[in-house]
Amino acid sequence: MYVYDEHDRQLARERVAQFRDQTRRALNGELEEDEFLPLRLQNGLYVQRLAPMLRICVPYGMLRSEQLRRLARITRDYDKGYAHFTTRTNIQLNWPRLEDVPDILAELADVEMHANQTSGNCIRNTTTDPFSGVQDDEVADPRPYCEIIRQWSTFHPEFAFLPRKFKVAVNASEKTDRAAIQVHDIGLQMVRNDAGDLGFRVHVGGGLGRTPMVGPVIREFLPELDLLTYLEAILRVYNRYGRRDNKFKARIKILVKALTPEGFAEKVEAEWAHIKDSPTRLTPEAVAHFQQYFTEPSYQSLENASDQLAEQRFTNREFDQWVTHNVDQHKKPGYAIVTLSLKKTGVPPGDVSDRQLEQIADLADEYSFGEARATHEQNVVLADVRQDRLFELWEKLRPLGFATANLNTLTDVICCPGGDYCALANAKSIPVAEAIQRRFDDLDYLYDLGKIDLNISGCMNACGHHHVGNIGVLGVDKKGEEFYQISLGGDSHHNARIGKILGPSFAREDMPDVIARLIDVYVEKRTEEETFLDTYQRIGMNPFKERVYA
Amino acid sequence: MPNVISADGTIRQDNWTVVARPEDGESLALPNGPCLIPVDLWLAGHEHFAGRDDIGVWFDSHQEPEHLGERANELPVVAVNFPKFSDGRGYSIARLLRERYAYRNELRAIGDVLLDQLQFMKRCGFDAYALRPDKDAAKGQDCLNFFSQSYQAATDTDLPLFRRRAS
Numbered sequence: 143m144y145v146y147d148e149h150d151r152q153l154a155r156e157r158v159a160q161f162r163d164q165t166r167r168a169l170n171g172e173l174e175e176d177e178f179l180p181l182r183l184q185n186g187l188y189v190q191r192l193a194p195m196l197r198i199c200v201p202y203g204m205l206r207s208e209q210l211r212r213l214a215r216i217t218r219d220y221d222k223g224y225a226h227f228t229t230r231t232n233i234q235l236n237w238p239r240l241e242d243v244p245d246i247l248a249e250l251a252d253v254e255m256h257a258n259q260t261s262g263n264c265i266r267n268t269t270t271d272p273f274s275g276v277q278d279d280e281v282a283d284p285r286p287y288c289e290i291i292r293q294w295s296t297f298h299p300e301f302a303f304l305p306r307k308f309k310v311a312v313n314a315s316e317k318t319d320r321a322a323i324q325v326h327d328i329g330l331q332m333v334r335n336d337a338g339d340l341g342f343r344v345h346v347g348g349g350l351g352r353t354p355m356v357g358p359v360i361r362e363f364l365p366e367l368d369l370l371t372y373l374e375a376i377l378r379v380y381n382r383y384g385r386r387d388n389k390f391k392a393r394i395k396i397l398v399k400a401l402t403p404e405g406f407a408e409k410v411e412a413e414w415a416h417i418k419d420s421p422t423r424l425t426p427e428a429v430a431h432f433q434q435y436f437t438e439p440s441y442q443s444l445e446n447a448s449d450q451l452a453e454q455r456f457t458n459r460e461f462d463q464w465v466t467h468n469v470d471q472h473k474k475p476g477y478a479i480v481t482l483s484l485k486k487t488g489v490p491p492g493d494v495s496d497r498q499l500e501q502i503a504d505l506a507d508e509y510s511f512g513e514a515r516a517t518h519e520q521n522v523v524l525a526d527v528r529q530d531r532l533f534e535l536w537e538k539l540r541p542l543g544f545a546t547a548n549l550n551t552l553t554d555v556i557c558c559p560g561g562d563y564c565a566l567a568n569a570k571s572i573p574v575a576e577a578i579q580r581r582f583d584d585l586d587y588l589y590d591l592g593k594i595d596l597n598i599s600g601c602m603n604a605c606g607h608h609h610v611g612n613i614g615v616l617g618v619d620k621k622g623e624e625f626y627q628i629s630l631g632g633d634s635h636h637n638a639r640i641g642k643i644l645g646p647s648f649a650r651e652d653m654p655d656v657i658a659r660l661i662d663v664y665v666e667k668r669t670e671e672e673t674f675l676d677t678y679q680r681i682g683m684n685p686f687k688e689r690v691y692a
Numbered sequence: 693m694p695n696v697i698s699a700d701g702t703i704r705q706d707n708w709t710v711v712a713r714p715e716d717g718e719s720l721a722l723p724n725g726p727c728l729i730p731v732d733l734w735l736a737g738h739e740h741f742a743g744r745d746d747i748g749v750w751f752d753s754h755q756e757p758e759h760l761g762e763r764a765n766e767l768p769v770v771a772v773n774f775p776k777f778s779d780g781r782g783y784s785i786a787r788l789l790r791e792r793y794a795y796r797n798e799l800r801a802i803g804d805v806l807l808d809q810l811q812f813m814k815r816c817g818f819d820a821y822a823l824r825p826d827k828d829a830a831k832g833q834d835c836l837n838f839f840s841q842s843y844q845a846a847t848d849t850d851l852p853l854f855r856r857r858a859s
């Protein structure tokens with residue numbers, strides 16, 4: 143994982159000093175509220191419904207154990223002892239005091255963390271696949287490129303005041319997309335061309351929110367060394383021509399749509415022609431410099447522990463289910479990828495206590511080379527666990543509440559903080575997630591239902607990614623009352639799709655029944671091998687509609 | 693008269709005045725002393741204004757530096773207006789004038805120019821900042837130098853950090 147050098151440390155210290163000065167000036171009235179607003183947002187600080195909210199950056203989801211311990215201490219010393227993993231692999235504190243934030247940022251800088259550009263109309267945290275570097279089907283490890291993008295975008299002088307926020311995601315797996323790149327402002331798919339050279343397929347203008355869109359491809363192959371100059375060309379076109387007159391039409395997707403993807407690509411290529419050989423062009427030495435931070439940990443030479451695991455799974459059914467759902471194949475023999483579920487029923491999805499953060503740190507040290515990864519599904523991954531220690535790890539996870547074997551099932555809900563915390567929300571989302579989790583509490587039934595993405599957002603800003611849920615739930619406000627609109631058929635993976643709205647919205651108390659009826663239709667109509675999404679695509683919306691509104 | 697901060701943080705007052713765009717039907721009235729006029733009007737009256745060292749131009753944030761291009765160097769001062777400090781188009785205009793059209797003379801930020809954006813402006817090629825009058829120009833020097841180095845190349849440096857690390 144990336145380690146700061148003297149340059150990064152100096153910039154981090156200077157950033158804290160800058161924000162300390164800005165906060166002081168805001169508190170003594172030298173800075174007006176609207177002048178301070180983008181400065182605090184670009185340091186992660188929102189003012190929310192109940193208190194300020196601080197969004198701490200976890201670059202492309204990677205965390206070291208010392209960072210987890212520091213986060214735990216910060217939640218105790220400055221907050222109420224818990225934190226929330228977000229759908230952009232960041233961590234939020236819900237109750238910090240404005241005047242404490244510079245001190246919190248200084249504590250973060252000590253462990254090479256920050257809250258830079260986690261909010262505001264700027265380039266946000268770049269996200270990627272939580273299985274990067276440990277899966278066997280990736281084109282190359284995307285993390286060095288994510289770090290290259292992080293550094294290029296940090297305090298970029300030209301792009302600090304874009305028309306709207308800007309999110310970049312990178313995916314390197316050929317088989318799947320765990321980073322949902324096609325619903326990002328820029329989605330970069332790592333590919334090799336016919337000559338075997340490494341590069342990126344560039345999607346631009348995807349996004350959720352008010353106008354959900356799957357990002358079209360504007361360049362099939364961008365050579366790896368051209369990454370930053372091309373991003374700079376895209377951002378410059380967007381900065382100059384993106385709409386600034388209407389906040390709801392300011393995202394790059396609206397510009398791409400207005401110009402058409404071809405027209406937008408032409409503008410980018412014309413701009414790029416001027417700057418492609420500028421000093422911003424990467425060098426092989428620079429790429430190699432970043433790659434050296436993402437080399438393999440000191441794996442032992444092991445055989446797969448197949449017999450031992452088979453025996454353990456045969457004798458313990460719950461362990462067997464956990465391995466099936468929460469453990470993935472690792473590229474190295476004898477190792478496995480373990481996902482800790484933060485979706486235990488009764489706990490808001492993605493929430494962890496200070497103690498749990500420390501427990502994750504201990505587990506990372508004991509089982510996974512001291513590293514953990516946040517996922518956009520709001521779970522935590524230990525990427526390098528020895529297979530012969532899986533049973534032992536599982537036994538430790540169970541009392542900690544991390545072993546719920548529900549990954550990728552209906553109850554592995556993606557859910558924003560919603561109206562319980564967020565000032566923007568139209569409706570609460572956490573109680574809806576919990577009611578559905580309680581209704582579907584039979585694991586065998588969940589397993590029989592198979593893979594279903596259920597995503598819940600409390601408003602159309604779509605932090606809960608409802609548009610790309612196989613079942614999406616959106617909180618809406620109807621004359622001061624909270625209602626929920628359902629969409630079906632969304633998909634965030636390689637065949638990314640925006641879901642279609644089922645029909646009129648429902649009251650909160652009806653939601654578990656409505657979901658149950660949708661699931662009944664699937665169970666009745668499916669063929670043996672079909673997932674929920676497959677069945678929906680085959681039979682269409684009507685059978686679901688008829689059942690629910692009957 | 694606003695304080696004008698230079699890239700090194702020194703404060704001066706000068707007598708360049710910004711001439712607002714005339715209302716429809718009215719013609720451009722030049723004041724006494726040096727002035728900055730809307731760039732499109734300078735282009736339209738080029739034969740009239742060319743060669744004068746007391747007339748410069750200003751861009752509004754939606755205007756395109758391509759229209760002026762390399763003729764920028766005929767001008768003693770080019771200004772870029774920030775109608776609101778959160779309108780970031782002026783940063784791109786500045787970089788294009790400096791990096792694409794090799795503009796060498798003074799590049800001045802005008803309009804809603806605040807302290808906390810000064811270093812971004814400097815990095816994009818501005819070398820004069822007409823600070824909003826209610827802000828404390830004495831803080832300009834600190835704000836121009838919050839950061840001692842940068843990750844990216846921009847107008848101020850050809851050496852992004854990844855190239856400095858490699859050397």
